[in-house]
Amino acid sequence: MKVGLGLPISDPPSLLTWARRADAGPFTTMGLLDRIVYDNPEPLITLAAIAAATTRIRVQTEVLLAPLREPVLLAKQCATLDRISGGRLTLGIGVGARPEDYLAVGADYATRGRRVDEMMPVLRRIWSGQPHDDQVGPIGPAPTRVNGPELLFGGFVPAALKRVARWGDGYLSAVPVERTDPLFRMVEKEWGAAGRAGRARLVGQVNVALGPDSVVEDAKQTIGSYYASLAGTYDVHMVTTADQIRTTITGFADLGADEVMLYCWAHDPDQVDRLADLLA
Template sequence: MTIGIGLPIGDVPGLLTWARRADAGPFRTLGLLDRLAYGNPEPLVALAAIAGATHRVRVQTEVLLAPLRQTALLAKQAATLDVVSGGRFTLGLGVGAREDDYHLAGQDFRRRGRRLDEQMVELARWWSQGPVGPEARPEVLFGAFRRPALERVARFGDGFLGAAPPRYLGTLFRTVETLWSEAGRSGRPWLVAQGNVALGPDRVLGEARDAVAGYYGDGHDPALLDTPARIRDFIRTCEGLGADEVMLYCWANDPDQVDRLADLVG
């Protein structure tokens, strides 16, 4: 099993520092979330810069809200990023759950699932035509929770991003594997678990708690893994559930967390 880092969205100029440190460490992947009506960096632009500043580590959207975007342009952007990164790009896709993103993009929030299904057919067509070259088709993962959305993994993707607590993650993983087998897919899907972490002095923990609360808003209480013991236990649990990779999402801006996490998982 491999470990990745989810990059903080609160310090855009510091992302390359995070990326270079992670590239020198034991981490496989760097992830970046996507919103439109929020103060986060645009992930495809940011990950292109990160890919240029690194040599080994993969770059991944987790998850890109595809229905907000024009499909042909998304196909070309994703293929370009995959090529310029030397095949290190993973396109993690989802639909999101916030209406304000769709309102700002002029898209119908209620049709977001159907639109993504339509987009996947178009993306496959665009990639087969080689929008930037014959080998330009990025790895595709889907983040989802409900069965109709989980079916996209077997229909269109290479794996699954599970941003859910471990008590639900095992069921999601097994459902994805079953749907994959029923679809007649060979091999197995790549299974990714995600947890929110903060590791460091009190100021780092406080900053992370404030950032998580500000992002998820009222009515949501995502667990924040804020001690080495809790992070290790989370990683072990996800490994036992069959995860191929665990993404540790950081919310505080202190890049020294990369080194602390490297020591913890190394």
């Protein structure tokens, strides 16, 4: 079972410390969330800095709100990050649930799912090196993989799960492990129905905080603020003890997950070492 870390958003200058410690530890991936109307660092820029400060660990958007971005520029940005990181980018894509992010950039919230479906052939065409259209030639740089970086989709509705089979390499579940099984099984069903070879990569995510009471309180305040606008519509779940984290990792493994992302909300970088010791 691979285990990655989701990076905190409350103290951007500390993220390079997090990155170097994680790169020296047992972790496989570092992830970063995406918002517009919030006090968080922009993920593609931040992950580029993290890639430069590390040598082996993967970097992942968890998840990038793709409908907020122009697809040609996004394709170029992701290919660039993939190349300069030596093929370490995993692009997680989602649509988000907050209308204010769409209002901020003048995008249509109601058609955000359709927007992703329209963007995907553009991204794939550019990453494969084909001309953009009849008037515009190929757009580089070429990503490390011919068809682009590894691509995960997040989401809970049937349309999101179908996108995994049509366009993706795998699925990221951001709900508690107790509610993940039907989502994983539906992804596998859609994958088979689409005639895809092999199997979809399955990734679980759990919010964690490990440390003294001050760390746990910092995490609870930060995650509470982040999800405040979704109160009553999103189940904010966090595990805060070593036993709970181990049990959650085992639970995802039993469901067939390939990786579990431990998303950290408190800014204390000593959590990296505590979590590494837990895994050991």
